[in-house]
Amino acid sequence: xxxxxxxxxxxxxxxxxxxxxxxxxxxxxxxxxxxxxxxxxxxxxxxxxxxxxxxxxxxxxxxxxxxxxxxxxxxxxxxxxxxxxxxxxxxxxxxxxxxxxxxxxxxxxxxxxxxxxxxxxxxxxxxxxxxxxxxxxxxxxxxxxxxxxxxxxxxxxxxxxxxxxxxxxxxxxxxxxxxxxxxxxxxxxxxxxxxxxxxxxxxxxxxxxxxxxxxxxxxxxxxxxxxxxxxxxxxxxxxxxxxxxxxxxxxxxxxxxxxxxxxxxxxxxxxxxxxxxxxxxxxxxxxxxxxxxxxxxxxxxxxxxxxxxxxxxx
Numbered sequence: 023x024x025x026x027x028x029x030x031x032x033x034x035x036x037x038x039x040x041x042x043x044x045x046x047x048x049x050x051x052x053x054x055x056x057x058x059x060x061x062x063x064x065x066x067x068x069x070x071x072x073x074x075x076x077x078x079x080x081x082x083x084x085x086x087x088x089x090x091x092x093x094x095x096x097x098x099x100x101x102x103x104x105x106x107x108x109x110x111x112x113x114x115x116x117x118x119x120x121x122x123x124x125x126x127x128x129x130x131x132x133x134x135x136x137x138x139x140x141x142x143x144x145x146x147x148x149x150x151x152x153x154x155x156x157x158x159x160x161x162x163x164x165x166x167x168x169x170x171x172x173x174x175x176x177x178x179x180x181x182x183x184x185x186x187x188x189x190x191x192x193x194x195x196x197x198x199x200x201x202x203x204x205x206x207x208x209x210x211x212x213x214x215x216x217x218x219x220x221x222x223x224x225x226x227x228x229x230x231x232x233x234x235x236x237x238x239x240x241x242x243x244x245x246x247x248x249x250x251x252x253x254x255x256x257x258x259x260x261x262x263x264x265x266x267x268x269x270x271x272x273x274x275x276x277x278x279x280x281x282x283x284x285x286x287x288x289x290x291x292x293x294x295x296x297x298x299x300x301x302x303x304x305x306x307x308x309x310x311x312x313x314x315x316x317x318x319x320x321x322x323x324x325x326x327x328x329x330x331x332x333x334x335x336x
Contacts, residue, residue: 132158138215
């Protein structure tokens, strides 16, 4: 399904923390925006040619606007720095989406949300949805200092006892094992934040049942070497070689096969494609462990094949 590209306008820019700016986008003609569910993100297309993914952190019931939070990263790849320096109220903004690979799943004995830094953005609508539904939930929010932690004022409005704010400058480095244990082993854990945190959470939960942890990443995985293989584009009737230094997406484009894509880094999910044969070598930051295990889809901008050939629904 084609994801819509929208030309929106920045209605409001505000300070969410010392390092995070909030942006509220709306249609310039007041039209309703596509619906979304907690965990969804949009891709923001900058005039520089850079594309970045940002979680929607507003109210899914508000069809008139989208809200995102952007952390200024001076040592990042340039997207957030440009947004902080140049995006002003009244400016037009092109976005694609929404997409959602971090859905809120209604199962288990409740949810334990773990957010660090700007990772709070996809979690905000999740905890509100849990509160609306009467689902048992708990949020642990980590940060270097309260000054750097976005949307603390909104979290303060939630029921007492469910939100635990851990600032390193007040309490020292968090003990992830102890924090995760406080939520109970039967709760579904959602984690979003820096890569170091996510890896630590994955390590701490290594003994939990499959599917007990869901994570949201917006950084590409480290590239690993891989050999050549063949790809068959079933609908197009084309079989081609994929060299070691070329992606399946590149090969599809070389043969004129239309493919929807965006980030080329395995972080947005736009190029997710159904697999008809062969075993994918997943190298994305999007698919869940269950989705990887099933092998039913793959992100063709970064992932490769574990078998000599792979067949795709393209």
